[in-house]
Amino acid sequence: MSRPVPSRWTVGLVQYAPAFGRKAENLAAVEALLRDVRADLVVLPELFATGYLFRDAAEALELAEPVPDGLTCRTLQDWSRRWDMAIVAGIAERAPDGIYNSAVLVDARTDTLEIYRKIHLFNEEKVWFRPGNLGFRVFSVRGVQVGVMVCFDWIFPEACRTLALKGAQVVAHPANLVLPYCQRAMPIRSLENRVFCVTANRTGADVREDGRRLAFTGQSIVTAPDASVLLALGPDEVRAAVVEVDPRMALDKQVTTRNHVLRDRRPEYYRMS
Amino acid sequence: MSRPVPSRWTVGLVQYAPAFGRKAENLAAVEALLRDVRADLVVLPELFATGYLFRDAAEALELAEPVPDGLTCRTLQDWSRRWDMAIVAGIAERAPDGIYNSAVLVDARTDTLEIYRKIHLFNEEKVWFRPGNLGFRVFSVRGVQVGVMVCFDWIFPEACRTLALKGAQVVAHPANLVLPYCQRAMPIRSLENRVFCVTANRTGADVREDGRRLAFTGQSIVTAPDASVLLALGPDEVRAAVVEVDPRMALDKQVTTRNHVLRDRRPEYYRMS
Numbered sequence: 001m002s003r004p005v006p007s008r009w010t011v012g013l014v015q016y017a018p019a020f021g022r023k024a025e026n027l028a029a030v031e032a033l034l035r036d037v038r039a040d041l042v043v044l045p046e047l048f049a050t051g052y053l054f055r056d057a058a059e060a061l062e063l064a065e066p067v068p069d070g071l072t073c074r075t076l077q078d079w080s081r082r083w084d085m086a087i088v089a090g091i092a093e094r095a096p097d098g099i100y101n102s103a104v105l106v107d108a109r110t111d112t113l114e115i116y117r118k119i120h121l122f123n124e125e126k127v128w129f130r131p132g133n134l135g136f137r138v139f140s141v142r143g144v145q146v147g148v149m150v151c152f153d154w155i156f157p158e159a160c161r162t163l164a165l166k167g168a169q170v171v172a173h174p175a176n177l178v179l180p181y182c183q184r185a186m187p188i189r190s191l192e193n194r195v196f197c198v199t200a201n202r203t204g205a206d207v208r209e210d211g212r213r214l215a216f217t218g219q220s221i222v223t224a225p226d227a228s229v230l231l232a233l234g235p236d237e238v239r240a241a242v243v244e245v246d247p248r249m250a251l252d253k254q255v256t257t258r259n260h261v262l263r264d265r266r267p268e269y270y271r272m273s
Numbered sequence: 274m275s276r277p278v279p280s281r282w283t284v285g286l287v288q289y290a291p292a293f294g295r296k297a298e299n300l301a302a303v304e305a306l307l308r309d310v311r312a313d314l315v316v317l318p319e320l321f322a323t324g325y326l327f328r329d330a331a332e333a334l335e336l337a338e339p340v341p342d343g344l345t346c347r348t349l350q351d352w353s354r355r356w357d358m359a360i361v362a363g364i365a366e367r368a369p370d371g372i373y374n375s376a377v378l379v380d381a382r383t384d385t386l387e388i389y390r391k392i393h394l395f396n397e398e399k400v401w402f403r404p405g406n407l408g409f410r411v412f413s414v415r416g417v418q419v420g421v422m423v424c425f426d427w428i429f430p431e432a433c434r435t436l437a438l439k440g441a442q443v444v445a446h447p448a449n450l451v452l453p454y455c456q457r458a459m460p461i462r463s464l465e466n467r468v469f470c471v472t473a474n475r476t477g478a479d480v481r482e483d484g485r486r487l488a489f490t491g492q493s494i495v496t497a498p499d500a501s502v503l504l505a506l507g508p509d510e511v512r513a514a515v516v517e518v519d520p521r522m523a524l525d526k527q528v529t530t531r532n533h534v535l536r537d538r539r540p541e542y543y544r545m546s
């Protein structure tokens with residue numbers, strides 16, 4: 001480690017209701033919410049600029065963008081530069097081999113641009129996207145190790161565990177949650193790995209011309225290594241929020257003087273498949 | 274599979290406050306609580322006959338018993354025969370190579386006696402016991418696959434996951450919980466694996482002559498594959514309780530028509546150490 005872990009670090013998130021397919025309008029809405037917050041890292045929802053409920057793979061392709069050369073990624077970089085904050089945001093990524101439900105990490109301060117491609121696709125996402133193929137990734141952001149997972153990854157304890165084993169102190173978790181469970185699970189994910197988790201969920205509903213409708217649960221949440229809830233938004237709130245954390249807490253994996261949540265693991269007895 | 278999974282099955286648990294070291298008194302207390310319940314499977318707390326707060330390894334050795342030839346195991350077999358129920362119960366096991374914090378499964382109907390030795394030891398248990406060396410085990414009990422874990426195993430998601438991957442439908446979980454987290458985690462353990470979990474916790478406190486004191490949190494809980502709580506006792510309640518479950522629910526691992534909580538796993542991206 002080249003420098004000490006900061007003892008004060010700020011994480012933020014944006015909860016809002018994207019208008020399906022109206023990217024310019026969505027980017028303007030998020031920009032307005034971000035304008036008054038300052039944080040080391042801000043997390044935006046999954047697919048924050050496009051909305052979620054695609055008609056089919058062709059429509060997902062149409063709305064997807066290359067990274068970093070698309071409008072959405074360029075805008076994130078611009079915000080990062082203007083407000084000197086790192087940002088993790090969900091994006092429909094148009095890659096040469098197909099479309100991924102991805103999250104990008106941008107930090108203009110270090111000219112950082114990294115990609116995580118969602119590994120566990122939820123429901124119709126299996127029609128719209130290719131499954132992630134870059135693994136679970138942890139990045140150094142302003143002195144803190146930040147892991148990334150997206151939405152449904154939460155239900156697989158292996159996702160957050162893998163990030164913790166790779167050294168994550170803060171897990172950035174863009175989401176478009178429709179089931180009511182994740183917000184109950186995140187304190188447990190934090191506790192069992194002794195990490196901070198930042199779940200930025202969207203609110204509102206996508207309503208399409210063909211009558212399909214999908215509502216999202218809001219209740220974005222920031223959880224700490226002791227299972228406490230540092231920040232919790234309401235189901236319908238539209239706002240950005242910031243909380244201060246001490247990332248050094250996430251380096252202490254002891255739950256008792258004799259129990260370390262990672263070193264006490266006994267993989268020789270764990271079944272993988 | 275030789276016969277169909279039953280659609281109605283009853284699981285019970287006993288929550289009570291053992292008197293430290295007073296085995297005969299404790300066995301009588303549990304017998305009185307069991308007398309009026311009938312169930313396919315009843316789960317008793319961890320170390321239910323001895324109490325928990327040993328002075329040292331020598332005292333643990335003194336109170337431990339061979340399996341199946343000790344008083345506690347013989348008594349469990351007697352209860353199983355008398356009331357025609359399978360029982361999973363925590364016991365200090367005196368084995369030729371040392372003392373284990375074990376759980377036994379007895380079922381007189383099939384002359385079953387199986388042992389699980391706690392794999393993740395909590396705090397001072399590391400002084401009193403040897404770490405479990407038999408792996409996570411799943412047993413067929415009256416048509417249902419029953420996995421066993423003990424207390425602190427809960428904090429390692431790999432424990433319940435391994436049992437689910439080995440086919441467990443019901444996880445029997447004797448406990449002596451002192452931290453306040455497990456009861457919040459068990460609905461998530463049930464959900465992420467789509468299994469029933471039966472956490473039989475003790476209540477009361479062990480108070481020793483040297484002034485050491487340890488209090489237990491009660492709140493024994495039975496959780497279902499949809500994260501619902503089927504049964505929840507209070508922190509200080511002393512009683513046996515039974516609930517009916519449909520074990521076929523635990524064979525359905527779909528959380529959406531396209532998502533199977535076990536087959537959607539992508540172990541190629543999971544880190545084990």
